[in-house]
Amino acid sequence: MIKLYHFPLCPFSRRIRLLLSESNLDFELLYEIPWDRRPEFLALNPAGTLPVIIDENDKNISGIYSITEYIEEILSLNKSNFIFGDIYNKSEIRRIMEWFDVKFNAEVTQLILKEMVNKFYINKSDGGGSPNMEIIRIAQENMIYHLDYISYLSESRGWLAGDRISEADFAVAAHLSCLDYLNKVPWDKADSVKNWYARIKSRPSFSNLLKDELSGFITPAHYADLDF
Amino acid sequence: MIKLYHFPLCPFSRRIRLLLSESNLDFELLYEIPWDRRPEFLALNPAGTLPVIIDENDKNISGIYSITEYIEEILSLNKSNFIFGDIYNKSEIRRIMEWFDVKFNAEVTQLILKEMVNKFYINKSDGGGSPNMEIIRIAQENMIYHLDYISYLSESRGWLAGDRISEADFAVAAHLSCLDYLNKVPWDKADSVKNWYARIKSRPSFSNLLKDELSGFITPAHYADLDF
Structure with a gap:
């Protein structure tokens, strides 16, 4: 299952929550306060920003841009994209x-x-x-x-x-x-x-x-x- | 030929200039001062931001995110992407x-x-x-x-x-x-x-x-x- 590091009032974390739900991809939420700059979190994403996901292959993807396009690439396998059309x-x-x-x-x-x-x-x-x-x-x-x-x-x-x-x-x-x-x-x-x-x-x-x-x-x- | 609205010291315009050159795509530069907020330019991109391109079909694409992924999609036709790999x-x-x-x-x-x-x-x-x-x-x-x-x-x-x-x-x-x-x-x-x-x-x-x-x-x- 995908793990999503998020903060409830982070608009980028919220977007990925919407995208994962709309895509019927199972995920688990992990609460993260980005300005705490937790060493374990910085080790995942040295930029210290949200969101970050850890996917089913245990790989971490950081930042709204990477995560969005990563999920879109997965969705393109069965043409269920939310960035679609010509x-x-x-x-x-x-x-x-x-x-x-x-x-x-x-x-x-x-x-x-x-x-x-x-x-x-x-x-x-x-x-x-x-x-x-x-x-x-x-x-x-x-x-x-x-x-x-x-x-x-x-x-x-x-x-x-x-x-x-x-x-x-x-x-x-x-x-x-x-x-x-x-x-x-x-x-x-x-x-x-x-x-x-x-x-x-x-x-x-x-x-x-x-x-x-x-x-x-x-x-x-x-x-x-x-x-x- | 692609037309690129740019400002010389806009880092996003510079990135697209590099990308187009590296991709051997012909383009023409059009000088734009974004904070002048020219009505003709705002009609192309209501956000008023650079870069903006007008492509060979006379369609305008606005913003660094759209333009980057647009060019990458063109480059993917002959697998010459600059966002590549797995x-x-x-x-x-x-x-x-x-x-x-x-x-x-x-x-x-x-x-x-x-x-x-x-x-x-x-x-x-x-x-x-x-x-x-x-x-x-x-x-x-x-x-x-x-x-x-x-x-x-x-x-x-x-x-x-x-x-x-x-x-x-x-x-x-x-x-x-x-x-x-x-x-x-x-x-x-x-x-x-x-x-x-x-x-x-x-x-x-x-x-x-x-x-x-x-x-x-x-x-x-x-x-x-x-x-x-």
């Missing part, structure tokens, strides 16, 4: 993934996670402490423009990259679900995004994410509600 | 690419480029002006640890991800070449890195990068010197 369709799926994993991550997800989660766990002497509310406000302001873009995509297509659900949907949903856990998504300002998210949230692959519990954080009532 | 070898190549494109980029390349290049081009009223030397100092300090890792890889293998040159080498060299243009690589502290870089720099694919000229910046004498 070369242009695949490019469109990866373009949206990169938008959210790089741009949205830098302008929104990482700012909010750092202030609200990392600083909660880290000792004050190492840079932890109360969140900077001004940074959270800026991140939420940045989010509006991205939500507009998800609205545009979800209104013009069945799913974000076309008619079928793809890794682009998993990538965007993984980021939003972390922010929703912290009650930081202004759903009232983004009706079409909410409709798209309600659809992906009701898939069996999502149920595991909705059960996550991180000590010190209480999720909003709508977080696990499928009819939110 | 599933684990490919994972190792992509792991190193991600390390440099995400971690090194955030901790080193982007800090230095923003202070030295972006702020030189941008009006003072929009956040331009003199570089913050403290940030450059921190980035250079961060670089040491990454150079140690490149040393380790280059000493234990023929190229960074194994016996053959791969996209991992192009990724790392693209970042270092931007920093070397600005004379910010402490070559005297990293002998093995210097030996590896001298080998990749002497390849014909690199010659075009060594001719880049950015007005307002004078490259150090060793930048284009193959026996530096």
Whole structure:
């Protein structure tokens, strides 16, 4: 069985959890706090980043890019890919993934996670402490423009990259679900995004994410509600 | 012929230039200043990021992730890939690419480029002006640890991800070449890195990068010197 080192509010770990579940690949979750920099974990992935998997041949694959393409290569054996279609369709799926994993991550997800989660766990002497509310406000302001873009995509297509659900949907949903856990998504300002998210949230692959519990954080009532 | 929108000191544009040259794919360079946010360019790639290509079917592919995998799919037709080998070898190549494109980029390349290049081009009223030397100092300090890792890889293998040159080498060299243009690589502290870089720099694919000229910046004498 595949072992997945993850942190509950890591958007990249969440994406791989979705991908493995949607692919019906059995996996076991191993909880890892990346900023603890555990020597045994650094020995697996010297970059110290999540996610990391150990596969059935006991080989470790590190980082969201390697793991995604590794799983896609396995899925291609029975043509059940989530990066699929002709070369242009695949490019469109990866373009949206990169938008959210790089741009949205830098302008929104990482700012909010750092202030609200990392600083909660880290000792004050190492840079932890109360969140900077001004940074959270800026991140939420940045989010509006991205939500507009998800609205545009979800209104013009069945799913974000076309008619079928793809890794682009998993990538965007993984980021939003972390922010929703912290009650930081202004759903009232983004009706079409909410409709798209309600659809992906009701898939069996999502149920595991909705059960996550991180000590010190209480999720909003709508977080696990499928009819939110 | 493929058209490539690039900026001379964008590490991702440089990587695609290397990849296209090494693949013997003809291409034409189109100069783009990403922070100008030209409407015609945003119409091609709403994320506003580089690189972007327009291929021979007049289709545009945006972002380093999409373009890399798009070109690899073309190269796979005659098995001349730069992400190659078994599933684990490919994972190792992509792991190193991600390390440099995400971690090194955030901790080193982007800090230095923003202070030295972006702020030189941008009006003072929009956040331009003199570089913050403290940030450059921190980035250079961060670089040491990454150079140690490149040393380790280059000493234990023929190229960074194994016996053959791969996209991992192009990724790392693209970042270092931007920093070397600005004379910010402490070559005297990293002998093995210097030996590896001298080998990749002497390849014909690199010659075009060594001719880049950015007005307002004078490259150090060793930048284009193959026996530096």
